[in-house]
Amino acid sequence: MTKICQITKRKTTRGNHRSHAMNTTKRKFFINLQYHRFWIPQEKKFIKIRISKKGLRMINKLGIQKIYKKYINAKKEINHGKK
Template identity: 60%
Template sequence: MSRICQITGKKQMIGNNRSHAMNATKRRFLPNIQYHRFWIPEKQRFIKLRVSMNGMRCIDKHGIEFILNKMKLKNKG
């Protein structure tokens, strides 16, 4: 399964490890993705999302209903 945040769309980045001699070898930078259950009061149920810590901060700031509505609008068109 891919490591993509369902809220922010964050995914892995590719970069280089640099040794002391400045040799470059490829590496991956993975986002901090967690599974988390969120309570939806209007539907009286939980939903399970795969979110980054940045996505969780957005949910804490704006509320889960606002974020879900924003996701629906983005998927619509």
């Protein structure tokens, strides 16, 4: 499974290790992903999503209902565009 946040759509970025002599080697910067369960009171069910810590902070600030609506609408648009 790829390391992508389901809310913010952030993913792994690439960069360089730089030694003291300024030699470069490729490396990856991984995001801080966590699995988290949220209760959706409108649908009376839990959802389990893979979310970054930044996404978790967004949910704490805006609320799970608002974020969940955006997430569902975005998912519908993606699926509608494929057909």
